[in-house]
Amino acid sequence: MFAYYFGLALRSFRRNKVLTALMILAIALGIGASMTTLTVFHVLSGDPLPGRSAMLFHPQLDPQNKEGYVAGEEPPPQLTRFDAETLLRERKGDRQAMMTGGNVSITPQRADIAPFRVDSRYTTADMFVMFDMPLLFGHPWTAAEDEAHARVVVISKMLNQRLFAGENSVGRTVRVDKDSFTVIGVLNDWRPTPKFYDVFAQRGYDATEDVFLPFTTSRDLTMDRSGSMDCWGDNNGDRTALNATCVWIQYWVQLDSRDKVDAYRRYLTNYSDLQHASGRFQRPTNVRLRNVMQWMEFHHILPSDVTLQMWLAFGFLVVCLLNTIGLLLAKFLRRGGEIGVRRALGATRSAIFQQCMVEAGTIGLAGGALGLVFALLGLWAVRQQPVDYADLAHLNPVMLLLTFVLAIVASLLAGMLPAWRAMQITPAVQLKTQ
Amino acid sequence: MEIRPIISTLGRHRTAALLIVLEIALTCAIVCNALFLIGSRVEQMTEISGVAEDEVVRVQLTGIGTDENSDALTRTDLAALRALPGVKAATVVNQLPFVSSSWNSSIKLKPNQDRPTLNATIYMAEEQFVKTLGLRLISGREFEPGEYRNFSELQGPGATTDLPVAIVTHRLAEKLFPGQNAVGKSIYVWSDKPTRIVGIVEHLVRPSLQGGPVSREDSIVLPMRTAYSVGGNYLLRTEPDRRAEVLKAATAALRANGPARIVLEKNTRTMQELRRDFYRQQRSMAWLLGGVILALLVVTALGIVGLASFWVQQRTRQIGVRRALGATRGQILRYFQTENFLLVTAGIILGMLLAFGINQLLMQKYELPRLPWYYLPVGAVALWVLGQLSVLWPARRAAAVSPAVATRSA
Numbered sequence: 001m002f003a004y005y006f007g008l009a010l011r012s013f014r015r016n017k018v019l020t021a022l023m024i025l026a027i028a029l030g031i032g033a034s035m036t037t038l039t040v041f042h043v044l045s046g047d048p049l050p051g052r053s054a055m056l057f058h059p060q061l062d063p064q065n066k067e068g069y070v071a072g073e074e075p076p077p078q079l080t081r082f083d084a085e086t087l088l089r090e091r092k093g094d095r096q097a098m099m100t101g102g103n104v105s106i107t108p109q110r111a112d113i114a115p116f117r118v119d120s121r122y123t124t125a126d127m128f129v130m131f132d133m134p135l136l137f138g139h140p141w142t143a144a145e146d147e148a149h150a151r152v153v154v155i156s157k158m159l160n161q162r163l164f165a166g167e168n169s170v171g172r173t174v175r176v177d178k179d180s181f182t183v184i185g186v187l188n189d190w191r192p193t194p195k196f197y198d199v200f201a202q203r204g205y206d207a208t209e210d211v212f213l214p215f216t217t218s219r220d221l222t223m224d225r226s227g228s229m230d231c232w233g234d235n236n237g238d239r240t241a242l243n244a245t246c247v248w249i250q251y252w253v254q255l256d257s258r259d260k261v262d263a264y265r266r267y268l269t270n271y272s273d274l275q276h277a278s279g280r281f282q283r284p285t286n287v288r289l290r291n292v293m294q295w296m297e298f299h300h301i302l303p304s305d306v307t308l309q310m311w312l313a314f315g316f317l318v319v320c321l322l323n324t325i326g327l328l329l330a331k332f333l334r335r336g337g338e339i340g341v342r343r344a345l346g347a348t349r350s351a352i353f354q355q356c357m358v359e360a361g362t363i364g365l366a367g368g369a370l371g372l373v374f375a376l377l378g379l380w381a382v383r384q385q386p387v388d389y390a391d392l393a394h395l396n397p398v399m400l401l402l403t404f405v406l407a408i409v410a411s412l413l414a415g416m417l418p419a420w421r422a423m424q425i426t427p428a429v430q431l432k433t434q
Numbered sequence: 435m436e437i438r439p440i441i442s443t444l445g446r447h448r449t450a451a452l453l454i455v456l457e458i459a460l461t462c463a464i465v466c467n468a469l470f471l472i473g474s475r476v477e478q479m480t481e482i483s484g485v486a487e488d489e490v491v492r493v494q495l496t497g498i499g500t501d502e503n504s505d506a507l508t509r510t511d512l513a514a515l516r517a518l519p520g521v522k523a524a525t526v527v528n529q530l531p532f533v534s535s536s537w538n539s540s541i542k543l544k545p546n547q548d549r550p551t552l553n554a555t556i557y558m559a560e561e562q563f564v565k566t567l568g569l570r571l572i573s574g575r576e577f578e579p580g581e582y583r584n585f586s587e588l589q590g591p592g593a594t595t596d597l598p599v600a601i602v603t604h605r606l607a608e609k610l611f612p613g614q615n616a617v618g619k620s621i622y623v624w625s626d627k628p629t630r631i632v633g634i635v636e637h638l639v640r641p642s643l644q645g646g647p648v649s650r651e652d653s654i655v656l657p658m659r660t661a662y663s664v665g666g667n668y669l670l671r672t673e674p675d676r677r678a679e680v681l682k683a684a685t686a687a688l689r690a691n692g693p694a695r696i697v698l699e700k701n702t703r704t705m706q707e708l709r710r711d712f713y714r715q716q717r718s719m720a721w722l723l724g725g726v727i728l729a730l731l732v733v734t735a736l737g738i739v740g741l742a743s744f745w746v747q748q749r750t751r752q753i754g755v756r757r758a759l760g761a762t763r764g765q766i767l768r769y770f771q772t773e774n775f776l777l778v779t780a781g782i783i784l785g786m787l788l789a790f791g792i793n794q795l796l797m798q799k800y801e802l803p804r805l806p807w808y809y810l811p812v813g814a815v816a817l818w819v820l821g822q823l824s825v826l827w828p829a830r831r832a833a834a835v836s837p838a839v840a841t842r843s844a
Contacts, residue, residue, distance in 0.1 A: 022736050029729055068549045105498040105696055115498055115696050178499035222500050237589065304800045305719055308471075312726055315464045319730055322457040323737035329450055330744035386714040421449065 002358065009359035012335070019331060020363070023324050027367025027414075030320030031407045032374020033313040039375070039399050040382055041310045043392045044205065045302050048192035052132055053292035055094075057253050057261065059087065059268050060288035063281050065233050065245070075286050076230055076247040077200070077299065081240065083275075084249040088124060092267045093253035094260065095130040099123035100249055101198050102218065102225040104211055107175040108163055118159065118210035120176075121198075122218035122225070128154070128185075130254050131197070136160075138170035138185035145184075146214050153181040154212040160186045179221060181213065193392055194301045196292050198250050200228040205389040265289050303387075317410065324363070324414040332356055332422040339422055340430025352423040360415020361408055368407025375403060440773050447745070451777060454741055458781025458817060461734045463788035466813040467796065468723045470805050474647075475720045479713045481650065483531045484603070484637030486568025487705040489522075491677050492530060493668045493684045494701040498694060504661035505586055507692045511662060512560075514687045520676040521684075523566040527667045528558040528585075528660045529641045532705070532712035535665065536641040541654070542622040543610065552649070554606060555640040556623070558585055558658040564601075564635070566671045572604060574617040574633035577657040585658040597623060597656050601633040605651040623654060646801070666698070677704050731816070735824040742770065742828035753832055754839030763833040770829035771822060778821035782814045789813070 013020040047053050061083055062075035079087075084098040100122055107115040127133070128140035137160075141152050153174055160169055160183075169183045191208050218225075219240065231239055231246040239246045255261045265287065272285040290298060332339070339352055375395065382393040395403075444451045501507065508526055515524040529536050537558070540550030557563070564576055581599050588596075600623065607616035620628035638653045645652065662668070668688070672680040681704070685697050746753070753766055793805040 019740060022740060026733050026736065029733065033726070033729075070549075103496070105496065107498060115694065117496055117696050117698060224496075305715070308796075308800065309719075309722065312464065312468065312723070315460065316726055316730060316733075319457055319460050319464070320733055322453055322460065323733050323740075326450060326453040326457065326737050327740045329453070330741055334744060334747065385718055386711070417449070 001354075005355045005358035006362060008355060009362045012331075012359060013362075016331060019327060023327050023363050024366045024370060026320040026323050026327075027364060027407060027411055028370035028374055030313075030317035031368060031371025031403060031410070032378055034310075034317045034406065035371065035375035035395075035399065035403045036378030036382065037306070037310040037313040038402075039379060039395055040306055040389075040393050041302070042399065043394075044194065044306055044389055046193060047293065048194055048196045048296075049131065049292065052130075053196075055254050055256055056130065056292050057093075057255055057264070057289050058292075058295050059251060059253060059264075060290075061268065061272050061275075061281075062283045062286040063245070063247070063275070064283060066282045067232065069283050071284075073286075075288060078228070078230070078247040079249045079251050080247050081242055081244065081249055083271075084251045085242065087251060087253075087271070092264060094256050095126040095254040096252065097124045097127035097130060098215060098249050098251045099127060099197065100215070100225050101209065101227045102223055104176050104223055106159070106163070106211070109173070109175070113162075119207075119226075120211040120213065120218075120223070121209040122215040122223065123212060124215055126254075127197075127212075127252070130252065131192070133190050134188040136186045136188040137168045138183065141184055141214060146216055149216040149220050150214060151179060151181045151217060152184040152213065154185040154187055155183060156187050156208060156210040157189060159210040176211065176213065177221060177223060187212070193389070194296055196296055196301075197252060198227060199296065199299050199301050205387075205392070207388075261289065321410055321414045324411065325417055328356075328360060328363075328415055328418040329421060332418045333425075335422075336425050336430050339425045340427045343425065343427035343430075349423040352425075353419045356419030356422050357412060357415050360411050360419065363415075364408040364411025365404070367411060368404040371407055372400070372403050437772065437776070440769065440776060444773065444776070450741055450745075454737060454777055455781045455784065457734055457737050458778055458821070459784035459788055461730050462782050462785025462813050462817050463792055464730060465727050465816065466785070466789040466809045467792050467805065468727050469812060470793070470809050471802075472720045472723050473809070474803070475716045475723075478643075478647065479716055479720075481639065482637050483639045483709070484567070484569055484635060484651075485531055485705060486671065487709060488674045489568060489671050489677075490566065490705040491670050491672065491681050491684070492533075492701070492703060492705065492708065493670070493681065493688060494666050494698040495662065495668070495688055495695050496666045496698065497663055498696065501663055501693075504663035505584055505659075508659075508661045508663075511668065511688060511691055512562075514691050515668060515670060515684055516562075518670075518680065518683045518687060520672045520680050522671045522673075523562045524668060524670045524684075525560050525562040525566040526660055526662055527560075527563065527669055528664050529555070530667055530669060530708075531639045531641055532708040533667075533701075534642040534712075536644065538644070539624050539654075541610070545622055545626045545628070547622075551610065552652060553645065554602075554623075554652040554654050555642075555644075557638070557653060557655045558660040558664075559601075559655045560659040563655065566669050567638075568671065569638055570636040571601075571633055572636045573615070574601070574631070576633055577601070582657045582659055585660045585664065588658065596627055597625065597629045597658075598627075599632045599657060600629045601635060601655040602631055603638050603651045603653050604634050604636055606653060607631065607634050609652070623656070629656075731820055734817075735820055738774065738821060738824040739828060742774065742825050743831070746770070746828045746832040749832075750835055750839055753835045754837055754841075757835060757837035758840040766835070767829050767833040770825055770832055774821045774825035774829075775818070778817055782817055785813070785817075786810050 060075045060077060061079060063080050063083060088096055088098050102120045102122055103117055104120045105115050105117055124146050125141050125143045136157055140154060145152055153176060160166060163174065169186060172183050173180050174183055194205055225240060229239065229246050229248040233245045238244065255264050268287040268289060269285055272281060272287055275281040276285060379393045379395060383390050512524055512526060515521060537556045538553055539556050541552050541554050542550050561582060577599060610616060610621060611619055616631050616634060620630050623629050637651060639650050640653055670680055670684055681702060685702060688697060796802045797804065
């Protein structure tokens with residue numbers, strides 16, 4: 001029966017080529033636009049570290065002075081160097097790392113490559129294990145190297161390609177700024193999306209840094225830092241000094257169980273109370289402890305244009321569907337005579353309904369296929385955009401399947417009302433007017 | 435034209451009529467809001483920066499590691515740049531418009547004020563700042579030679595931040611001292627000692643879009659000589675047609691001066707290029723919105739054509755009867771045009787409500803401003819025109835039905 005209805009649908013399309021083409025085009029446009037924006041949304045709002053993100057937390061404290069204090073206000077998103085170093089030393093989490101972004105100059109040993117500038121991250125040993133960063137060669141440094149202010153560096157695969165032609169460069173020397181560093185590891189492809197660990201640098205989607213080196217070392221050599229820094233009170237002198245009243249450090253802690261999360265929260269409260277008692281913190285204790293997804297949600301990492309585009313596309317899809325409903329209604333009712341004859345010859349109402357739905361679903365299938373082409377075109381257009389997430393806009397198999405599901409469901413929904421109306425056609429009236 | 439028969443006919447085709455009204459309403463609501471979004475983006479893209487954009491170029495460079503003598507090297511850099519042929523002025527800045535990285539400070543009107551009045555961006559100016567950027571002074575004076583200090587001197591441990599004078603933008607002056615002459619008034623920036631406003635420039639935008647459109651010109655210029663090691667931005671002013679040549683010469687001059695440094699070629703560009711890049715995302719969003727508006731209008735028009743043709747076909751016999759009873763072609767044509775006008779009007783009324791609803795939602799979620807009323811008539815007129823244009827073809831086919839149809843069959 002299904003095959004027969006399918007055949008009937010195809011025959012009906014041939015009769016109304018323009019109308020059918022219009023319906024397919026409308027659905028395809030709606031689906032194409034929706035899938036393009038939905039894919040971008042999906043990619044950008046995904047989990048950067050599946051399986052680990054729920055265990056990683058970013059603590060917040062309020063170390064600011066009394067000036068402009070409003071009770072209950074959100075504490076600064078980053079930590080002072082003093083607090084970060086204290087938390088790191090007390091090691092109350094399962095793993096923890098303090099870090100900040102920066103820029104360094106690399107002077108290649110080969111004279112034919114001019115010195116160049118790369119993004120860097122000054123961090124502590126646990127980052128590599130905690131974030132599950134894959135190493136191509138070598139291994140990350142350890143807490144001992146952090147303490148020794150060691151001149152070691154983990155470089156990206158890309159930088160390794162540029163400096164050492166992709167060979168195993170562990171043990172070799174890289175000139176970072178004015179000093180020599182020993183390569184201890186080479187990072188394989190790794191790009192958490194969004195770049196959750198430093199969302200203030202580049203709106204959260206830029207590429208991974210090329211150079212990772214111990215935070216302690218970076219301060220010895222006063223390497224350039226980047227990203228947001230917020231200061232208060234009297235902060236003349238070095239704003240990156242241990243006691244500077246500035247927040248600029250990102251701090252991540254791994255807590256493996258609920259109990260540990262609660263315990264860590266208590267620890268933060270206790271720490272803040274002690275700082276308050278000693279007079280270092282002037283504001284009442286106000287701590288936060290959000291995990292990766294909560295952290296990104298709170299800081300609105302997803303560009304608002306992306307959500308706006310998605311809603312716009314869905315609005316467009318609804319208009320396209322309303323349009324399809326209207327056209328299908330016109331099409332089915334125009335065939336009133338034919339339906340009347342079928343009903344008179346014994347077809348049940350549900351058979352008429354089924355036939356109409358098969359026709360609507362077929363349009364959906366065709367619309368989905370064309371919509372997929374539009375979505376691929378749309379994503380190609382997104383990749384040409386000057387946004388830092390452009391290269392991430394690709395259709396994955398789930399999205400591909402979703403395209404067809406969405407198209408067929410949408411067209412079946414659109415077909416429901418016209419099919420309902422069509423099956424109400426009374427054979428007698430239709431036969432009389434023939 | 436009698437409207438009643440049209441309405442009673444539509445009453446018999448309730449479902450189809452309702453569908454087309456809904457489609458028009460949704461289109462109207464989306465088009466109004468999308469036009470508004472385009473409008474606000476175009477407004478941003480065409481803003482006046484205050485900088486002589488067609489004459490200014492930027493070179494960015496960075497040292498390798500820390501440079502102890504960056505102040506001295508900056509002086510010789512500037513001397514070399516100013517000596518280049520075609521260069522009218524050259525300066526070093528901590529930040530510049532259309533490059534997001536910025537320095538900001540809270541501003542107070544009284545030293546012991548609890549919450550700052552606002553947050554403004556800080557341009558550190560050296561002797562040729564105003565001249566190089568081409569800022570237009572509209573009140574007060576420029577800085578005097580004795581007023582400049584080296585930023586590095588204000589940085590040392592225990593150094594007192596003493597910034598006696600500042601230049602602000604006209605819009606910031608209006609914000610801080612509404613209706614008064616801000617020249618001679620004091621504000622508190624970065625320290626608890628007063629800073630006197632000595633001059634007001636017509637325009638100077640912030641580097642980033644921080645704070646949104648209302649804070650765009652919250653800029654303060656302080657007489658602080660910065661060094662190339664702070665951001666590494668040299669700006670040069672030249673003739674519009676000598677920009678490429680000056681950029682090249684400046685890069686060479688800087689490479690030749692002092693120890694090895696890295697010129698960031700990707701960021702070494704004209705001010706116009708920087709502006710174009712800065713607004714690229716806004717521009718592509720505006721085009722995208724425009725594309726969606728167009729697609730929506732086309733789909734809606736096709737919907738109207740489809741449904742109207744169906745109705746014409748369905749009513750062929752009635753039309754024939756009316757024609758046989760003496761209705762002119764014009765009357766038949768106007769019948770369908772009026773019908774369409776009624777449907778579109780109903781859609782527009784519903785659409786306006788929906789447009790405001792969507793706008794309310796956007797205001798809450800994306801901190802967008804209220805939809806100005808004048809977008810509504812624009813959307814309405816667009817849909818009326820669209821409706822009339824799309825019904826024209828089916829209506830003409832209806833008018834072409836011959837009275838003889840009435841006598842056939844049945």
